[in-house]
Amino acid sequence: MLAGAVLSCVGQRISSVIAGQITLQWDFSDDLRRMKTTLESVAALLEDAEKQSMNEKTVWLWLKRLKDAAYAISDIIDEFEADTQWIQQPTEKMSTLKKGLLQLATMVPCLTVHPKIKLANKVKALRQQLKEITDQHTSFTLNISPSINMCNIPDERATSSTVDKTVIVGRTGEMQIIIHHLTKSLADDFTVFPIYGIGGIGKTTLTKMILSDALFKDYSRVWVYVSQILDSDKIGISTISQLSEEQSHLTEQQMIHNQLAKLLAEKKILIVLDDLWGNDGSKFDKLKEMLKSSKETNIFSTSQLGERYLKELLGLSFLQDLKSSSENSGVFNDDDDDQVTRLTMHDLVHDLAISVMADEFLDGSIQDNANRSNCRYALIKDFSKPLESYVYSPANIKALHFLDCGKIGLHEVAFSSAKNLRVLDISECCIQRLPDSIGDLKQLRYLNAPGVRHERIPDCITKLFKLMYLSFHGSSAIKALPESIGEMNGLMYLDLSDCSSIEKLPGSFGKLVKLVHLNLSKCSQVSGGVSESFESPHQSRIFELI
Template sequence: MAAVGGMLASPVLNMVVKQIGAVIGGQITLQKDFTKDLRKMKMMLESVAAVMKDAERQSIEEREVQLWLKRLKDAMYGISDMLDEFEADTQSAARKISLKKDLLQLASACLSVCPKIKLANRMKEMREELKVITDQHKNFMLKPGTITNELKITDTRATSSVMKDEELIVGRTNDKRDIMASLSESNTGRITIFPIYGIGGIGKTILAKMVFNDAQYKDYSHVWVYVSQTFDLNKIGNSIISQLSKEESQLTERQMIHNSLVELLAGKNILIVLDDLWEDNASQLDDLKDMLKVGEQSRIVAIVTTRNEGIANKFRTIKPYKLAPLSNDSCWIIIKQKSSFDSRDDKHEVEQIGKDIAVMCGGVALAARSLGYMLKELTSDEWESVRKSNIWNVSASEYTDSVLSSLRLTYSYMPSHLKLCFAYCAIFPKGHKMVKHDLIHQWNSLGFIEETNIFSTEQLGEKYISQLLGLSFLEHSRLHNSATGVHHEDFTHLTMHDLVLDLARLVLVDEFIMADSERSNSERRSCRYALFNDCSKKLESYTDYPAKIRALRFLDCGRIELHEDAFSSAKYLRVLDLSECFIQRLPDSIGQLKQLRYLNAPRVQHHMIPNCITKLFKLIYLSLGGSSALMALPDSIGHMEGLMYLDLSGCSELEKLPESFGKLKELVHLDLSNCSNLTIVSESLQTLTKLEYLDLSYCWNIRELPGHLGSFMKLKHLNLSGCGEIEYFSRSFGNLES
C-alpha cells in the first residue's frame, strides 16, 4: 500500500495556521514587521490549505505529490517549533525582568529584544523555505476545494454496549454454534486447546468473547490473556495468576510461576482465552502447553485466536476452526446499522451504492463498521464518491492492503483535529490499554484539541473519543466480573485493533520511532514521536534524542536511572510519559524542557523533586502519584502558574504543601489521596477557585481544612473518605460527587 504519511500534512497545516493566529492575537508583544510577516505567512498557508484535498487525492498515485506533502508537513512543524521557541524565550525574558526590577532599563530592553532578533532570522529562513514549497504546488495544477467532506461530530455519546453487541454478532451465529459443539464433543481430557484462525479484523476475538460469556461456562473460572506479537511466557503466566488470585503477580522466576499455577489450577474448571497468538516456534508453544497442564484434577479449556493456520495446527488438541470472511450481505447489514440507513430519506437512492461498498469490505467486520459510521453523515453524492474513490485501486489485490484501504478511506473523511489525535495513538504498543483521561491530556498538550468558548478541553476530548469509538478506531477495554464470569466495558481504558494501529503507524510513518527500529540518523532526526522499550542500562545512549521530538514514552522499563543530561537535547518535548518506570530520580535536565506540557512520572524513588521543575512554565499536567519516598515539593512550585492537573496520590512521606501552592490559580484537579503523612493543608489552598476535583481520601493526619471552603465554587468532586474527623465537611457541599 502506498505510504500515507503525507495525509497528515493537512491537519498539521491547519494546526499551525491556528497557532499563528493565536500568536498574532495573543499576549506576546511583537514588533510591527513581525506581525505583518506572520499575517502574510498565515494568508499563504490558508491558500495552500484550500488545495489540500486535491493534493491528498493525487498523492495516492503520484509520488511527487507525496514528497511535496511531506516537505510541506516538515515546514509546518518548523514554523510551529519557531513560534514555540520564541514564546518560551519571551516569557523567560519577561520573568527575568520581573524578578530583577532594579536592573537598568537598558538591560531589560536587551532581554526583550534578543528573542525578537532570533525570531527575525528564523522568520526569514522560514519565508524562503515556504515560498519554494508553495511555488511547487502550482506545478501540480491542484484545484481548490469548494466543499468539505469532513465528518461532523453530531453525536457525542459512545455507542451503547447493547447495540454494539447486536452489531458484533452479525453473521456469526452459526460459527458460535459450531464452535460450542466442537468444545462439547471434546470435553473429555484434562486440557482442550481449540484455535480459531482467520484473517485480521474478521471477528476472531469477538467470537471468542461470545463463547467466553456463554452460560455453558458459567461454573468455570475465567481468564483472558492478550498475547500479541511479543511472546512472553512469564507475562502469560503472571496474567493467569493475577486473574485467578485477584492479586497483581509480577513473578520473575519460571519455577515460582509454575508453583503458583500448580496451586491455583488444582481441582478447578477454567476457561482461558489466549487472544492474538503469533508465536510459531514449536518449543515455545510446547512450553505454553506444559504451563497450562500443571493443575492436578483440573479441567482446562483454552480458546486461542491467531491469524496463522500453521500456528493453529501446532498449538491444538482438537481440530482448529477456520473463521471465514463475512458474506457481502452481512457486511451490508453492519453498514446499515452503523449508518442509520433505515432513517435516511434517500435510502432507496443510496442502497445499491451501499451494497457495492459492502463488497469492498472483503468480508471484514471492522471495515464494515468503520465505513458504516463514516457514511452516516454523508450525502448521497458523497456515498458515490466513496464508491468511486481511487483508494480502492491501490494494492487492493492483497488482503491486508484491501482492509487498510477501507480504513484509510474512513481516515480521509475525519476532521483535521481528529486525524492528529488518531495518528498519535501509534505511540502506544499493540494491545495496550490507554487511560482515557491521560490520552486527552496528551492530545491537549500537543495542541490537537481545538479550544472553544463553549466546551472545555476535557469535554472536547470526550467528543473526540466518542467519534473514534463510533468509527471503531478505538474500542473500550473489557473488565472481567469475577462473580458472573462476564466481561463488561471499561469506560476508563481504551484499546485499538491491531489493523487500526497499523494504519496509525502508516500515517505517522516518518515521524514515529521505536527504540528497536532500524533507521538512519537522518531519519531519526525527523521523528516527532518515540516509544522506547529498551531501558536495560543507564539512559546515556538516549541523550541524543531526535532534537525535534514532541512526545516520548517508555515501555516496560522497570527500575531505571536517568542520566543527568538525559533530556538536554529534547528542547521541543511536550509530552514525557514515564508511567511504566520506577525512576531513581528526575535529572536536572528536566528543567530545560521549556515546551513540556505533560509529565507523568509516578513512582519516583528519590525524596526530592529537583527545584528546576518549577521552570516548566507551560506544564499543565503533572503526575507524581506513587512516589512514596517524596518528602517535599519545591518551595517555588507556585511559579508553575499554568498547572491544571496535579496528582500526588500515594506520596506517603509528604508532610505539607508549600505556601506558594495557592498561586496555582489554574488548578482544576488535585489528588492528594493516600498521602497518609500529610498534616498541613495550606490556607492558600482556598485561593484555588477553579478547582473542580479534590481528593483527600485516607489522609489520616489531616485534622482541619482551610477556613473558607466556600471559595471552591466550581468544586464538583470532594473525597474525604477515610479522613475521620474532617469527613463531616463534605456535607456542606450538596451537589458533590462522592
C-alpha cells in the same frame, strides 16, 4: 499523512499570535501574515495532494516537507512564548522583587531583545523556506476542486449483484436470520433494512446471497453502488435504467421522479444500495420519498461505519473519565473502584494512528529503524545513550516514552536534547534523581515520573510554565516540593499519591489556580487543610486524600 490537519492548526496559531498583538523591537507580524497567506493558498490543494501521495512519491515528499515546515513554525511560536513567559503585566499577587524585575525589563530593552531578535531571524528564514516549498506544487497536477472530476475516475471498489455461491463458505446462518426478519416486514409498503459494519467483513457478499434467494423471484431487483456521495438523482437514474433495461439520459430531477413513478407503480421492488456512507438523514429521507411510488419497496443498505461512528470511537479512545457519586464534596475514596472508569485505546484506533503516523514513529527496539530522520514520537528501551544515537534531530521529538528501563539509571543526557518535547513518560525507569536538565524542556505538557528515589525535586521544574500533567506517584523518598511550585500556572493534574514522606505543601501551592485534580492518597503526614490552601474556590476541583 494528515498534512492538512497540521497546516490548519498552525494557521490558527499564527492568527492567535497576530491577534495577541505581541510587541517586539522589530515588527515581524508582517512575516507571520505572509506565512499565513501562503498556507491558506496551498490549503485548497491538500485534499487532492493527499490522495495522489498514496501513489506518487514526489507528491508524498512535497507534503512531508510542507508538514515539517508547519511543525517548525509551531515550534518557533512555542519557543518565543516560553522565552517571554515572564514578560507580562504586573499583578497584585506578584512579589515586590518580581514587579521590580518587570519594570527593569521595560526600562532596559536589552534584557528582552535577545529572544525577539532570534525569533525574528528564524521567522524570516522559515517564511522563505515555506514559500520555496509551496511554489513546488506547480510541478504537480493538483486540482482545487477534485470533486468536479470525481465522476471521470473509475471506482475500483464498484460492485454488482453477481455472485458465485459455490465459492462462499459460511454465512448461511446469518442469511437465514435476515430473511426471517425480512419476511415479517414484506407486508409493509416500504421497508429499509440496513446491514452495517466496518469494511471487509462481508456485508456485500451477504447481500448478494440474499438478493439471489428464491424468496424474491417475483420481485424486480435493482443494485446500485453508492459509495461516499449519496446522490439521489444518480440512484434514481440507475434504477430507471435497470428497470427499463435502457440507458437513461434524464437530467432534470422532476423528469427522473416522473419516470420512476411510472416504472415503480404496482410493482414489488427490491433495491440494494451498496457501500452507503454518511449520516445525512435529510438526503436519505429525500431518497425514500422518491422511491415510495411502488406497490411494495424493500431497500437493503450496506453501510460503512461512517464519520459519526469514527468520531465516537476517537472520542472514547483517549479519555480518562472520572465519575463520583459524591460530586458535591469533590473528594474520592481510593477504595471505591466503581466510581472510576478508565478507558483504553481501541485496537482499531491504535492501528489507524500507527498507519497515519508511520513515517514519524520510532520504535527503538527495532534494528535499522527507517524513521531516524523523521521521528517525532519515540519508544526507547535504553536511555543510557543520548538521543542522537537513535534519531538525527532530537529537537523534532514531541513525545518520548522509555520502556523496560527499570534496571538502568536515568542519565542526564537521556532527553536533554529534545528541546521541543511535549510528552515525557519515564514511568518504567529507575529514577534515582530527576536531572536538572528537566528544566530545559520549556514546551513540556505531560510528565510521568513515578518512583523518584531522591528526597529533592529540582527547583528548575517550576519553570515548566506549560506543564499540565505531573505525576510523582510512589515517590516515597520525596520530602518536600519546590517552594516556588505556585509559579507553574498551567498545572491542572498533580499526582502525589504514595509520596508518604511529604509533610506539608509549599506556601505557594494555593497559587495553582488551574489545578483541578490533586491526588494525595496515602500522604498521611501532610498537615493542614488542602482546600484552604487555595486562594480562590474552584467548583470542579477533585481531591483524592485517602
